[in-house]
Amino acid sequence: MPTSVISFYQPKFGQIHCPFFSNMSIPSHRTPHKGKAAAARCCQRRMDATLGEHDRNYYTLLGVSIDSTSQQIKEAYRKLQKKYHPDIAGQKGHDRALLMNEAYKVLMSRDMRRQYNASIGWFQNSFGKDASGVDYSVWNGPLRPQALFVDQNACIGCRECVYHARNTFTMDESLGCARVKVQYGDDETEIQVSVDLCPVNCIYWVDAEELQVLEYLIQPHPKKGYGIYGQGWERPTNVFMAAEAFKKQLKQQAANRQI
Amino acid sequence: MAAEPAYTVASDSETTGEEKSSSPLSEISIGIDIGTSQCSIAVWNGSQVEVLKNTRNQKLMRSYVTFKSDFPSGGVSNQLAHEYDMLTGATIFNMKRLIGRLDTDSVVHASKNLPFLVQTLNIGVRPFIAALVNNMWRSTTPEEVLAIFLIELRAMAEVQLKRPVRNVVLTIPVSFSRFQLSRIERACAMAGLHVLRLMPEPTAVALLYAQQQQQAVHENMGSGSEKNALIFNMGAGYCDVAVTATAGGVSQIKALAGFTLGGEDMLQNIMHHLLPEMDNLFSSHGIEEIRKIGLLRVATQDAIHKLSFQPSVQINVDLGNGIQICKVLDRNEFEAVNQKVFEKCASLIGQCLREAKVEVEDVNDVILVGGCSYIPKIKSILTSVCKRGELYAEMNPLEAAVCGAALEGAVASGINDPFGSLDLLTIQATPLNIGIRADGNSFVPIVQRNTTMPARRELIFTTVHDNQTEALIIVYEGDETVEETNHLLGYFKITGIPPAPKGIPEINVCMDIDASNVLRVFAGVIMPGAQHPAAPFMEVRMPTVDDGHGWCAEALHRTYGSTLDLITVQKKVQK
Numbered sequence: 001m002p003t004s005v006i007s008f009y010q011p012k013f014g015q016i017h018c019p020f021f022s023n024m025s026i027p028s029h030r031t032p033h034k035g036k037a038a039a040a041r042c043c044q045r046r047m048d049a050t051l052g053e054h055d056r057n058y059y060t061l062l063g064v065s066i067d068s069t070s071q072q073i074k075e076a077y078r079k080l081q082k083k084y085h086p087d088i089a090g091q092k093g094h095d096r097a098l099l100m101n102e103a104y105k106v107l108m109s110r111d112m113r114r115q116y117n118a119s120i121g122w123f124q125n126s127f128g129k130d131a132s133g134v135d136y137s138v139w140n141g142p143l144r145p146q147a148l149f150v151d152q153n154a155c156i157g158c159r160e161c162v163y164h165a166r167n168t169f170t171m172d173e174s175l176g177c178a179r180v181k182v183q184y185g186d187d188e189t190e191i192q193v194s195v196d197l198c199p200v201n202c203i204y205w206v207d208a209e210e211l212q213v214l215e216y217l218i219q220p221h222p223k224k225g226y227g228i229y230g231q232g233w234e235r236p237t238n239v240f241m242a243a244e245a246f247k248k249q250l251k252q253q254a255a256n257r258q259i
Numbered sequence: 260m261a262a263e264p265a266y267t268v269a270s271d272s273e274t275t276g277e278e279k280s281s282s283p284l285s286e287i288s289i290g291i292d293i294g295t296s297q298c299s300i301a302v303w304n305g306s307q308v309e310v311l312k313n314t315r316n317q318k319l320m321r322s323y324v325t326f327k328s329d330f331p332s333g334g335v336s337n338q339l340a341h342e343y344d345m346l347t348g349a350t351i352f353n354m355k356r357l358i359g360r361l362d363t364d365s366v367v368h369a370s371k372n373l374p375f376l377v378q379t380l381n382i383g384v385r386p387f388i389a390a391l392v393n394n395m396w397r398s399t400t401p402e403e404v405l406a407i408f409l410i411e412l413r414a415m416a417e418v419q420l421k422r423p424v425r426n427v428v429l430t431i432p433v434s435f436s437r438f439q440l441s442r443i444e445r446a447c448a449m450a451g452l453h454v455l456r457l458m459p460e461p462t463a464v465a466l467l468y469a470q471q472q473q474q475a476v477h478e479n480m481g482s483g484s485e486k487n488a489l490i491f492n493m494g495a496g497y498c499d500v501a502v503t504a505t506a507g508g509v510s511q512i513k514a515l516a517g518f519t520l521g522g523e524d525m526l527q528n529i530m531h532h533l534l535p536e537m538d539n540l541f542s543s544h545g546i547e548e549i550r551k552i553g554l555l556r557v558a559t560q561d562a563i564h565k566l567s568f569q570p571s572v573q574i575n576v577d578l579g580n581g582i583q584i585c586k587v588l589d590r591n592e593f594e595a596v597n598q599k600v601f602e603k604c605a606s607l608i609g610q611c612l613r614e615a616k617v618e619v620e621d622v623n624d625v626i627l628v629g630g631c632s633y634i635p636k637i638k639s640i641l642t643s644v645c646k647r648g649e650l651y652a653e654m655n656p657l658e659a660a661v662c663g664a665a666l667e668g669a670v671a672s673g674i675n676d677p678f679g680s681l682d683l684l685t686i687q688a689t690p691l692n693i694g695i696r697a698d699g700n701s702f703v704p705i706v707q708r709n710t711t712m713p714a715r716r717e718l719i720f721t722t723v724h725d726n727q728t729e730a731l732i733i734v735y736e737g738d739e740t741v742e743e744t745n746h747l748l749g750y751f752k753i754t755g756i757p758p759a760p761k762g763i764p765e766i767n768v769c770m771d772i773d774a775s776n777v778l779r780v781f782a783g784v785i786m787p788g789a790q791h792p793a794a795p796f797m798e799v800r801m802p803t804v805d806d807g808h809g810w811c812a813e814a815l816h817r818t819y820g821s822t823l824d825l826i827t828v829q830k831k832v833q834k
Binding site: 074075078079081082085086087088090091093094097098101104105 | 485506507508509511667670671673682684685686711712713714715773774775
């Protein structure tokens with residue numbers, strides 16, 4: 001395993017930046033600050049609470065897709081600043097502008113962006129290709145909370161899904177089963193049709209954060225052999241269980257590192 | 260003796276209320292550029308920026324206040340019969356160089372040969388400044404002088420705009436500390452003005468540039484892609500540099516750099532060059548000395564102005580008592596005498612480009628503004644450091660800053676323009692590091708300079724003694740690593756740290772800077788594993804120190820030593 005996987009368990013969005021003050025509202029200068037104690041207790045609540053579900057990560061905050069170039073990020077950032085900067089939106093824009101500045105800073109720096117991507121469960125495509133030849137799906141449009149995943153153990157290679165949503169699914173001829181090529185490559189009804197039509201129901205909606213692990217694990221991995229016996233390729237029989245175990249293992253690894 | 264002043268003094272806190280102008284046209288903020296030597300005022304008139312003229316049809320007014328009889332009068336309304344009238348001892352000027360500085364500051368010491376009284380005791384208090392009125396030294400402060408001047412500006416604007424003026428956007432030098440900014444706000448409060456924004460001068464120019472680029476796009480002349488500009492602004496008192504990235508009317512400040520350096524320094528250098536024993540001759544500050552120093556000052560100033568347009572100049576001054584100066588000063592000599600000034604300019608530009616992480620080749624436009632922009636050497640420094648033949652020529656170098664301030668005033672007041680001329684935004688950056696004293700006598704920055712505003716950063720500290728229950732948070736601003744050489748902004752104590760071995764309690768210090776540059780410091784204690792902080796968090800608005808803050812830091816050291824110290828916690832982020 002490449003070591004970069006360790007950073008999987010970096011703090012999530014909102015935790016990175018001032019967790020203890022993340023949703024303190026900025027009181028106006030004149031009004032007495034009524035909730036010092038209450039504000040200080042905010043440490044457990046995350047930015048998600050104030051910004052709503054769709055703003056959960058820096059990419060959705062800036063409204064850019066996860067593979068966008070820095071030029072696109074820059075443009076999106078400027079456009080949003082024109083809407084939310086406190087000069088224009090008033091004091092209520094403060095918190096959002098803070099977040100956008102943080103998002104911009106992270107996404108414009110190559111290293112910080114890579115680290116951040118890992119923390120939200122997204123590996124750079126290069127990781128897949130360079131390290132292990134894993135085929136990860138790419139995203140069309142902004143990152144969403146749900147992602148499509150084909151359990152290739154169950155897939156019978158009927159091509160039904162590829163037929164109905166050709167921009168989303170692809171047939172992996174060497175393995176004889178389908179996989180997701182582009183998340184949300186087609187519109188939602190077409191995708192839903194494909195999901196419903198699968199005769200073995202092997203297309204799942206999963207958490208976007210889980211996706212990377214699942215896609216990594218479903219690839220056949222070389223199997224340790226004993227002498228001439230038992231060599232070959234294998235994949236976990238239940239990929240969802242395997243993902244749980246894998247995550248636990250990572251957590252352990254991260255914990256060990258810290259000590 | 261003097262009559263009641265013609266203004267009311269409001270308290271500091273009143274200047275920064277939450278009065279986001281709820282935007283009828285009458286609430287448009289005006290832009291004011293108070294220079295060390297000249298001043299101007301501009302306003303968005305509904306379709307464009309208009310620089311207001313005084314009754315004598317001048318756009319640029321000299322910044323000074325003359326204390327004559329009962330009522331002081333300033334350069335807005337008053338016409339000087341002759342330049343020499345400014346040098347009788349009754350006129351205070353250069354207040355921008357003096358405001359918010361202590362009597363240990365070298366800039367204050369250099370101001371001692373101005374033709375009015377500047378006394379220093381070198382103990383870290385405000386200098387004693389006085390004007391000669393009816394053969395008596397009448398004491399004043401830079402804030403008061405500035406306030407009197409601002410009242411005149413305000414009155415002038417109100418007459419012309421036929422409405423009350425309350426909100427202003429003021430341009431300030433990049434190198435001003437927060438303490439100096441609070442003095443400016445104080446002066447505005449005394450003049451009944453509410454400061455909407457204090458805008459570093461080059462960022463105001465950057466906003467004007469953004470608007471010009473935006474208009475070029477509308478007229479299909481520009482490409483609309485991102486443009487980097489380097490702005491160099493040098494006036495009589497201060498030198499500022501900014502690097503900005505501009506696209507779609509948004510000016511994003513990438514880096515700022517500034518220094519107390521300007522035409523005044525060149526003037527002083529040349530005066531010392533012409534009359535090396537000047538400081539001894541004029542140290543007694545009698546009426547006669549003031550007159551002589553004034554003569555020399557006017558002659559030198561005149562010569563420097565002429566040198567911008569001709570290769571050499573003849574200086575003739577008779578200072579009496581057999582001191583006579585007859586000299587031909589040429590450009591080479593002028594440049595040699597001021598070599599250090601020019602070197603500093605070049606190094607500031609280099610520093611700013613480095614910190615902006617922009618290569619010289621990627622700079623699209625180089626903008627030179629300010630009173631010193633006519634000096635040939637400044638132009639040649641800029642063209643050589645930035646490696647180009649031409650400088651940006653679409654701006655009036657003396658009006659660019661005030662126009663930018665007026666634009667910001669309109670944008671921040673929520674004014675919309677149907678033609679999109681106000682579809683603008685400045686994204687500011689912090690000019691100085693802000694941090695606290697920790698790790699012994701070190702300055703640990705929490706908000707690094709050139710951080711995009713609004714900004715919020717936090718750092719975790721811990722105790723250095725077992726069972727330490729209190730900790731002192733001393734907030735500084737500046738660029739030095741040793742805490743003493745930075746500006747003290749304020750201090751407060753965290754109490755109620757649960758007794759524990761050293762290094763266990765986590766003291767979380769967070770700094771928050773909003774878009775109008777208000778700094779808040781939050782601090783609190785969290786014990787590891789605990790869900791809730793051990794004591795209520797504290798929120799402190801900075802700066803909290805007032806005058807004589809040089810003493811405070813020493814007193815804190817003396818009284819508490821290292822008993823209330825903190826050290827930084829190694830970051831727990833795994834790589």
